[in-house]
Amino acid sequence: MASSIHDLARHLNISIGTVSRALNGRADVNAETRQRVLEAARKLNYSPNQSGRSLRQGATRSIAFMLQPHPGDQQYGEPFFIPFLTGLQAQLAEHDLDLMVVMGEPGQYQPERLRRVVETRRADAVVLANTRREDDRIDYLSKAGFPFATLGRSQSGGDTYPSLDIDFERAGEEAVDRLVARGHRRIAAIRPSLDLNFGYLFLDGYRKALRRHGIEVDPGLIADGFINETGGYQVTPRVMLSKDRPTAIIFNNDAMALGGCKALAEMGIRPGHDIAVIVIVDTPLCRYFSPALTAFRPSLEPMGRRLAEMLLASLPAFAGPEGTRIIREVWPLELVARESD
Amino acid sequence: MASSIHDLARHLNISIGTVSRALNGRADVNAETRQRVLEAARKLNYSPNQSGRSLRQGATRSIAFMLQPHPGDQQYGEPFFIPFLTGLQAQLAEHDLDLMVVMGEPGQYQPERLRRVVETRRADAVVLANTRREDDRIDYLSKAGFPFATLGRSQSGGDTYPSLDIDFERAGEEAVDRLVARGHRRIAAIRPSLDLNFGYLFLDGYRKALRRHGIEVDPGLIADGFINETGGYQVTPRVMLSKDRPTAIIFNNDAMALGGCKALAEMGIRPGHDIAVIVIVDTPLCRYFSPALTAFRPSLEPMGRRLAEMLLASLPAFAGPEGTRIIREVWPLELVARESD
DNA sequence: TGTGTTCTCGTAAACGTTTACGGAAAAACG
DNA sequence: CGTTTTTCCGTAAACGTTTACGAGAACACA
Incomplete structure (x- = not known):
């Protein structure tokens, strides 16, 4: 005892x-x-005893992170999130806050799993990842008046919550710039069909850069697919069979890129030789793939730390003397040039 | 309100x-x-309100999972754990239990981060991963009388806690059997130098199988290295430069295998052609590496579910009418034959 | 009708904290 | 020395539950 x-x-x-x-x-x-x-x-x-303390103070001193598995390949496992979580947890720990992990129903972007946490007041705030353009979870939390922050922007909920996102738009632009500088004019873009917000942002940047270079946007070079290898595998040939074949492809998702490269290989097309390939979010898989895939890399661990800070700054109980602030940031990606483009 | x-x-x-x-x-x-x-x-x-309930009942209804980052590459991120966590969380959720994630200090296998959870009673039990042969965290929890279960066995703490492990010994044996059947006699083994328990188990199986086949164990073919790519990269040449070069290598860790293959490539040795390579624990990286690496695959998500069950069976508050049971299980791995051997 | 049993509910304590309030003692002040 | 202020601490309520206990009412039974 x-x-x-x-x-x-x-x-x-x-x-x-x-x-x-x-x-x-x-x-x-x-x-x-x-x-x-x-x-x-x-x-x-x-x-x-934390329970006694929580009861009295009306605060649990724990933050819930909702990890939303994409539909599809169980084995793949979103390696993206471990470094992010590491940073998030580290920063929270400095404020004596615990991290609770809530997994969403795979493929279902619903607030159900959040409900329990919110209604039974098991956490003081929530961190959301994999935000969609229209996100029910954000709507739910806003309506419930429950504090939260998101990794990734969304159109839901306005600017009332802190968010930290990667600059997918700029990455899309830079990818195009790089390819154009290397002589490409027919550049394809492949992205997930889910309405994940980064898919839109990426495409905005892609289009903007093409126009800037005086290249007409060809809808036949833009394709959406399931957000995993299978999706990339299925959708890539469609783009390659357009009348005027692209000489470069930008993948908006690493898993789709891997599937896409498999399809390319089966068509006898070698990335790095016969076609240029760039991936928007780097993961260890890109590094080890053969040929190694040129990709844009986020700094996940610092992002985790930063989002924790931003969340805390928005909470009255943790904000400094200046009061609460809603901070929104967009971080650039770093290009890692490898062999595929 | x-x-x-x-x-x-x-x-x-x-x-x-x-x-x-x-x-x-x-x-x-x-x-x-x-x-x-x-x-x-x-x-x-x-x-x-969960705080009120916790206080009254003396139980928080949350389980802590301690994720122990290995030293080294931050970017790599142990993709291993996401599917495991998914299963663990899913099963816990069925009992209305929450999952709290505690990250260890990278590279330090100490109970410090656990202390806070235990002493302030923020969780009802702990799940440990990355168990070492002698594990201070296990000693600490045992001594504190705090319930826990482990993913992986250890020599610490006796048989007083539930544990679920992969059969590394058998995987080591099977890998050797497979290689011998394909004509190999000089088979190297590379494993992490940390005293992670699976490193010992793997080597036991490796030695046992060699003896069974009448092959003498050559210490020059066994090497320990840092548990990441760099370790594999550094230690593989050492094995390859032994007087009688091995014709096959078994890697006990996927990251080390990737580093090792890089070293092999630099020596002009091609896995799948000039040397056979088998990896003990499969990850998505093995699948996408070129050549695709033959590997033993665990079923992580079911393991997560199962370990949750086993933990609960050991807790008086959750055990069925039969009373509490300490269950220990060792699960086989499934060989995924690819191109590297 | 009297007695024992069952159903149903209210009362109040307890879990371990934090904190508003007030009061006694000490210190400061004139 | 009397008064005011400061310092320090004890008292008790409160947070939101669960649950042991007991009591009244209804019922069963002889």
């Missing part, structure tokens, strides 16, 4: 109120008394 | 005790009363 504040008080012949104040660094407690309390706490190995 | 059980009771002109009993399915409440309570709860959108 763990020791409670009552044990500590009894042991010191002192009231629990004083003990609590001493431990929480309140001003109205004698310096010597505080010393005695701290020592006794160490000796009796006392730590405050 | 969320509604409490008091609001509900007041609304129904009934005592909170009765409300609680009705909601919790106790027998001593009139059927009609229960109906009214349930309806009102739905109407007022009432859910019990």
Whole structure:
């Protein structure tokens, strides 16, 4: 049985109120008394029970992260998120906050799994990933008045919550710029068909850059597919069979790129030789693929840390003296040139 | 402000005790009363506050998973764990249990990060991964009398806790058997130098199979390295430069295999042609590497589910009428034959 | 009708904290 | 020395539940 504040008080012949104040660094407690309390706490190995504390303070000191598996390949497993989670957790830990992980129903972008957390008040705030352009989870949290932040932007909920996103638009532009500079004019774009917001952003950048270079946007070179290898595998040939074959492809998702490259291989087309390939979000898979895929790399761990900060800055209980702030940031990606383009 | 059980009771002109009993399915409440309570709860959108419940019941209804990052490459991110976590969470959710993720200090296999969880009673039990042969975290939890289960076996703590492991020993044997059947006699083994338990198990199986085939174990063909690409990259040449060059290598870790293959490539040695390569734990990287690496694949998502069950079976509060049981299981791996051997 | 049993519910304590309030003692001040 | 201020601490309520206990009403039974 763990020791409670009552044990500590009894042991010191002192009231629990004083003990609590001493431990929480309140001003109205004698310096010597505080010393005695701290020592006794160490000796009796006392730590405050979080349930009691939560109940009294109305805050659980834990943040929920909702990981939304995409439909499809179970084995793949979104390696993207581990470094992000590492950063998120590290930053939260510095504020003595715990991280709870809530998995969504695979393929279903619904708030159901969130409901329990929110309604039973198991967490103080939520971090959402894989945001869609129209996101029911954001609508739900907004309506419920529950604090949250998102990794990725969305059109839902307005600008009322902190969000940190990757600059997919710029990445799309830069990819086109790079390819054009290397002499390409017929550049295809392949992205997920789900209405994940980054798919739109990417395409915006892609179109914008093409126009800037005076290249007409050919709808036949733009294709949507299922957000996994199978999708890339299925959709890539469609683009390759357009009347005027592209000389370059930009994939908006690493898994789709891998599937796409498989399709290319079966058509006897070699990335890096017969066609240029660029991937928008780098993962370890891009590095080890043969040929190694040129890709845009995010700095996931720092993003995790930063989003934690941004979330906390929006919470009254954690914001500094300046008050709460809704921070929204968009981070650039770093191009990692490899062999595929 | 969320509604409490008091609001509900007041609304129904009934005592909170009765409300609680009705909601919790106790027998001593009139059927009609229960109906009214349930309806009102739905109407007022009432859910019990978990903090209050935790405090009263002395249980948080959340399980902590400690993810222990290996030292080294941040970007790599252990894709292994996402499917496992998915299964673990899914099974826990069926018992209305939450999952909390605790990250260890990268490279430090210490119980420090666990201390906070245990001492402040933020979770009811812990799931440990990346178990070492001698594991301080296990010692700590045992001594503290805190319930836990492990993914992977260890020599610490005896048989007092549930554990689920992959049969690395058998995988080591099978890998050797397969290679011998294909005519190989000089087979190298490369494993992490950390005292992760699976490294020992793998080597046991490797040695056992070699002896069974009447092949002498050559210490020059066994090498330990840092558990990441760099380690594999550094240690593989050492093995290849032994006086009687191996014709096959078994890697005990996917990251090390990738680094090793890079070293081989630089030596002009092509896996699948000049040397056979088998990897003990498959990840998506093995599949996409060129040549695709033959590997042993675990079923991670079912393992996550199963370990959750096993953990719960060991807890008095969740065990069935048969009482608590300490279950230990070792699961086989499935060989996925690809191009590298 | 009296007695025992069953059903149903209200009362109140308990879980472990934090904190508003007030009061006694000590210190400061004139 | 009397008064005011400050310092320090104890008291008790509150957070939202669950549950042991007991009591009244209804019922069964002889």
